[in-house]
Amino acid sequence: MTQTLPETTTTRESVVGKPVDRVDGTAKTTGEARFTAEFSHPDLTHAALVHATVSRGRITAIDTSAASAVPGVVTVLTHHNAPALKSPRKVTPTDLSTMASGTSVNYLNTDEVHWDGQPIAVVVAESALAAREAAALVRVTYETAESTVDFTAEEPAAKPQKNNLVMQGSAKKGDAEAAFTAAPVKVDRRFTTPPLHHNAIEPHATLAVWDGDRLTVHDATQSIDWLRSHLALRFGIPTRSVRVIAPFVGGGFGGKGFIWAGTILTALAARATGRPVRLVLTRESVYRTVGGRTPSTQRVALGARTDGTLTSLIHTSVTRLGRVGGTPEAVTSQSKHLYAAENILVRQNLVELDLVSNAAMRAPGEAIGTFALEASIDELAYELGMDPIELRMHNEPERNPIDGKQFARRHLREAYRVGAERFGWADRTPEPRSMRDGRWLVGMGVASAFHPSMLFVANVVVRLSVDGTVLVHCGLQEMGMGSATVQAQVAADALGVPVESVRVEYGDSTLPMAPGAGGSMQTASVANSLLAACEKLERKLTKLGRSPQESPAAVLAREGLPSLEVSVGSDTRLGRMAGQLRFMSKFLMDQRRWMKAALGAHFCEVRVDPDTGEVRVSRWTASFDVGRVLNAKTATSQLKGGIVMGIGMALAEQTLIDPRNGRIMNPSLAEYHVPVHADIPPIDITYLDEPDPTMPLGLVGIGEVSITGVAGAIANAIHHATGKRIRDLPITLDKLL
Amino acid sequence: MRTFSYVRAPDVETALRTIATEPNAKFLGGGTNLVDLMRENIERPDVVVDISRLPLTGIDELPGGGVRIGALVRNSSLAAHPLVRTRYPVVSQAVLGGASAQLRNMATVGGNLLQRTRCLYFYDEASACNKREPGSGCSALGGFTRNHGVLGVSDHCIAAHPSDLCVALAALDAEVEVESTRGTRRIPLTEFHHLPGSTPHVETALAPDELVTSVELPAPVTTRSRYRKVRDRASYAFALVSVAAALEVRDDTVTAARLALGGVAPKPWRATEAERVLLGAPATEESFRSAAEAELASATSQDGNDFKIELARRTIVATLRDLLTDRSAA
Numbered sequence A: 001m002t003q004t005l006p007e008t009t010t011t012r013e014s015v016v017g018k019p020v021d022r023v024d025g026t027a028k029t030t031g032e033a034r035f036t037a038e039f040s041h042p043d044l045t046h047a048a049l050v051h052a053t054v055s056r057g058r059i060t061a062i063d064t065s066a067a068s069a070v071p072g073v074v075t076v077l078t079h080h081n082a083p084a085l086k087s088p089r090k091v092t093p094t095d096l097s098t099m100a101s102g103t104s105v106n107y108l109n110t111d112e113v114h115w116d117g118q119p120i121a122v123v124v125a126e127s128a129l130a131a132r133e134a135a136a137l138v139r140v141t142y143e144t145a146e147s148t149v150d151f152t153a154e155e156p157a158a159k160p161q162k163n164n165l166v167m168q169g170s171a172k173k174g175d176a177e178a179a180f181t182a183a184p185v186k187v188d189r190r191f192t193t194p195p196l197h198h199n200a201i202e203p204h205a206t207l208a209v210w211d212g213d214r215l216t217v218h219d220a221t222q223s224i225d226w227l228r229s230h231l232a233l234r235f236g237i238p239t240r241s242v243r244v245i246a247p248f249v250g251g252g253f254g255g256k257g258f259i260w261a262g263t264i265l266t267a268l269a270a271r272a273t274g275r276p277v278r279l280v281l282t283r284e285s286v287y288r289t290v291g292g293r294t295p296s297t298q299r300v301a302l303g304a305r306t307d308g309t310l311t312s313l314i315h316t317s318v319t320r321l322g323r324v325g326g327t328p329e330a331v332t333s334q335s336k337h338l339y340a341a342e343n344i345l346v347r348q349n350l351v352e353l354d355l356v357s358n359a360a361m362r363a364p365g366e367a368i369g370t371f372a373l374e375a376s377i378d379e380l381a382y383e384l385g386m387d388p389i390e391l392r393m394h395n396e397p398e399r400n401p402i403d404g405k406q407f408a409r410r411h412l413r414e415a416y417r418v419g420a421e422r423f424g425w426a427d428r429t430p431e432p433r434s435m436r437d438g439r440w441l442v443g444m445g446v447a448s449a450f451h452p453s454m455l456f457v458a459n460v461v462v463r464l465s466v467d468g469t470v471l472v473h474c475g476l477q478e479m480g481m482g483s484a485t486v487q488a489q490v491a492a493d494a495l496g497v498p499v500e501s502v503r504v505e506y507g508d509s510t511l512p513m514a515p516g517a518g519g520s521m522q523t524a525s526v527a528n529s530l531l532a533a534c535e536k537l538e539r540k541l542t543k544l545g546r547s548p549q550e551s552p553a554a555v556l557a558r559e560g561l562p563s564l565e566v567s568v569g570s571d572t573r574l575g576r577m578a579g580q581l582r583f584m585s586k587f588l589m590d591q592r593r594w595m596k597a598a599l600g601a602h603f604c605e606v607r608v609d610p611d612t613g614e615v616r617v618s619r620w621t622a623s624f625d626v627g628r629v630l631n632a633k634t635a636t637s638q639l640k641g642g643i644v645m646g647i648g649m650a651l652a653e654q655t656l657i658d659p660r661n662g663r664i665m666n667p668s669l670a671e672y673h674v675p676v677h678a679d680i681p682p683i684d685i686t687y688l689d690e691p692d693p694t695m696p697l698g699l700v701g702i703g704e705v706s707i708t709g710v711a712g713a714i715a716n717a718i719h720h721a722t723g724k725r726i727r728d729l730p731i732t733l734d735k736l737l
Numbered sequence B: 001m002r003t004f005s006y007v008r009a010p011d012v013e014t015a016l017r018t019i020a021t022e023p024n025a026k027f028l029g030g031g032t033n034l035v036d037l038m039r040e041n042i043e044r045p046d047v048v049v050d051i052s053r054l055p056l057t058g059i060d061e062l063p064g065g066g067v068r069i070g071a072l073v074r075n076s077s078l079a080a081h082p083l084v085r086t087r088y089p090v091v092s093q094a095v096l097g098g099a100s101a102q103l104r105n106m107a108t109v110g111g112n113l114l115q116r117t118r119c120l121y122f123y124d125e126a127s128a129c130n131k132r133e134p135g136s137g138c139s140a141l142g143g144f145t146r147n148h149g150v151l152g153v154s155d156h157c158i159a160a161h162p163s164d165l166c167v168a169l170a171a172l173d174a175e176v177e178v179e180s181t182r183g184t185r186r187i188p189l190t191e192f193h194h195l196p197g198s199t200p201h202v203e204t205a206l207a208p209d210e211l212v213t214s215v216e217l218p219a220p221v222t223t224r225s226r227y228r229k230v231r232d233r234a235s236y237a238f239a240l241v242s243v244a245a246a247l248e249v250r251d252d253t254v255t256a257a258r259l260a261l262g263g264v265a266p267k268p269w270r271a272t273e274a275e276r277v278l279l280g281a282p283a284t285e286e287s288f289r290s291a292a293e294a295e296l297a298s299a300t301s302q303d304g305n306d307f308k309i310e311l312a313r314r315t316i317v318a319t320l321r322d323l324l325t326d327r328s329a330a
């Protein structure tokens, strides 16, 4: 037997920041990586959903005879025969997992219909085809009730959003209305944005297996821990009786952050049939049962002196919730932080409709809020006859505009300087319609990107073995961002071992609890705990008399120890509650002290066909101030992805909800237009790599920042090309005719 | 999708016999439209007759300079064929403007002719639709109509025909050859598709037991032809408006013009009014504009597709202008 000798020296180059290849790259390209729909189980059955086709009412009759007669059908579950489920709980700050429920509906335990698309029956069959065939044969009669589904019609009746600990519905500094009235130069504009859907390439999928009162689910989820607590709650079993497995998730963008009907009903169907059940939602079922981004109407009013100094910034919004749930989206968030306006007023209003709850979608709030704000700033620049970057720099704040807090870090000036140089902003002639390329009208636009940074509790266990390998255990989720890769880099640097010798195990609720992959906080939160764990390990090694030249493994070899293990955070019920409380108090203190955010500057060039109004984005440069970058490769992908999604939002994407009945009419990728390759130009990503001194390793989250500002930059470029201001997304060609 | 039985036809005769004897049977070409519609429960055949292996895959030159295209030629082979690319560039461009590479590799010429509308309400079993269920109403009226027609529509149905290929074929005076156990006949492409009137469920002149065997193109009046497709993203979207045009100009006067529109009507729309205006007119932007105005004079619209009228006019002018510039370049 040969034995590799542990390395004896710890002087090695840092891997944090390097473009390290994804640890799961090979598994994904060879198809070895298994996604939820690819897991099977002996005796597996398959499910399909039946959706309500009215927006509000009561089921008076449900005929399942034809469905049951389809060969291979095991059962058709309806509110008549489905096992009882506990209702979702009201949201409480002491248990954040109560936020997990997508809606408040107790599926198949009620005859009430709350939105067009609500699942009202589940077919379980020996094959997915049989289940789907049968699902189409279920006949339902309703007693319909009056419903409100038309956002545009209901929007004027919106009510102010209340402030709470985590979410601000309104904020002000000074008297913005008076300052606006008095301002010599002003713009006052109204913007509208449509509902959107996430469209992760992997549809939501669940495989549920019961063993007595123990439940195992494979699920395409962004929130392993929340899902586990939520399932326990709904089925009335202890949390420890639920296991959630999600090694790979094919994109989520927020759509897999909450727990929707499909997951619950798969577990319910498995309970009812006593057999394992797998449900892979059709694309249509994803649209009908999973919420998406809220539509919005927004007003931005800006007042300035003739030198460009902002005296007033007003940003108000209306968004919607479902009557059965949903969360307000922080549409005006960036408007409190981006500009040093002397007076500021932001106010968010909400309207409840008989539609499925809205759900967080990449930068919920800021993605659409930056569109309105950044387009308005551009309009003001033209009113003032100023360069739009110059106007921004003129109003660049020293302290957080709304409350005077210190910025943890802010290098937006530098981001603009670097971006402008790479993009060639100096070559732009400011006059609209002044640049051409053959028949195409050419336009260039800029906009700022903004997303707040946060941390959450994460538990980790780190084990160092005598063979020099390091094993990190953390129940984090990998949706394609490269989570395991970057955490391996963090551990490698912290312990001074090669990155190849670190293995990260994740995607399973039997591992220490991690926060959901959302709010751009998973990476920094896990890194935070991982660093603490590595420090603990270092202390143990020091106690064992480690000399500076000695590698960690060499210490173990010398001491005759097979391995050394440390943990951060406790996964007991009490431990988790304590962790959450500690976190909440730290979070609030931190919030009081610092304003932390990821920032950036987008530069885009568009071409517009003067005959047809077709818009092509032809160049993109984005320059980010996002703290320390962990991995140049995965970070660039993440930042590019947000821009691609933003281009879709700006030019094409729109969920068509029929205002007459609340029914989604384009629940398919043929009719919901996400960008295709030909829509995306080469994207030049650059970042300043200035660490944030208040965050672990100087990291700030980068999952969402890059989608913010994109639509604003495009709208501004289109104005530059054509002289037209389009304030209504998506900017389709008919609006430019 | 409902359970159905599947028959693979080894030859044309078997295909025709099967379709004639099975009361609710459908031919399967590339399946890119039929299978989608079966999944949505819009098409519900009991028997699917797979014709994809029939030997109707040739592209042959005809005496007199025309070309005969087999009904089972894949869209991608059609677009790439040298005869098509050199004599009928508009056909090649139209095909390449449609769908995606994967779909074009599967889709057949016959299937493309018979693909059904993309009206969102037609695709949704829960919505009323006169085309799916005669007499049930038209949900598109008052609903989302961005991909609906502005020419040749009726109060019963305003759906547009989605094909790109057919628009080029309509401009070029193509003829469709069809066969059944009763014999063979030829239908001009411009008469192959029906306007909805009060019977939107009757979409074509094809009888249920007839097989499209080929499409014939006469010798081109000019090889100066072009397809312009305007859509909601750079690729992989149906036309909002498309224009197939061929233009011959001598001494600055139009001596021949072929023009058809897509995305704006229940059938590939041969723009005969515009052609009339163009023939003998000076080859100027002004004439192009009058031709476009004439063609769209009878257009009617909904809130959601009103822009198509102006967009169609502009696209016609732009396409003709491009053809003219090409000429000066040549």
Ligand SMILES: Cc1cc2nc3c(=O)[nH]c(=O)nc-3n(C[C@H](O)[C@H](O)[C@H](O)COP(=O)(O)OP(=O)(O)OC[C@H]3O[C@@H](n4cnc5c(N)ncnc54)[C@H](O)[C@@H]3O)c2cc1C
Pocket (backbone or CB within 6 Å): A670, B026, B027, B028, B029, B030, B031, B032, B033, B034, B035, B036, B051, B071, B072, B097, B098, B099, B100, B103, B106, B107, B108, B109, B110, B111, B112, B113, B114, B115, B162, B163, B164, B165, B210, B211, B212, B213, B236, B237, B238, B239
């Ligand atoms: C996402 C998507 C995007 C698309 N985009 C475009 C686009 O931009 N432009 C465009 O033009 N098209 C587009 N298409 C449509 C595509 O071109 C058609 O689906 C295709 O041409 C149909 O050909 P097929 O051979 O697959 O037909 P099938 O699906 O096999 O058949 C369609 C119909 O034709 C009948 N049929 C087939 N062959 C014959 C025959 N020889 N004789 C009699 N009946 C026959 C079938 O019974 C069936 O009713 C798109 C399709 C999809 C799914």
Ligand code: SF4
Pocket (backbone or CB within 6 Å): B117, B119, B120, B121, B122, B128, B129, B130, B131, B132, B137, B138, B139, B140, B141, B156, B157, B158, B159, B200
């Ligand atoms: S336009 Fe035609 S296809 Fe669409 S709903 Fe109306 S009748 Fe049906």
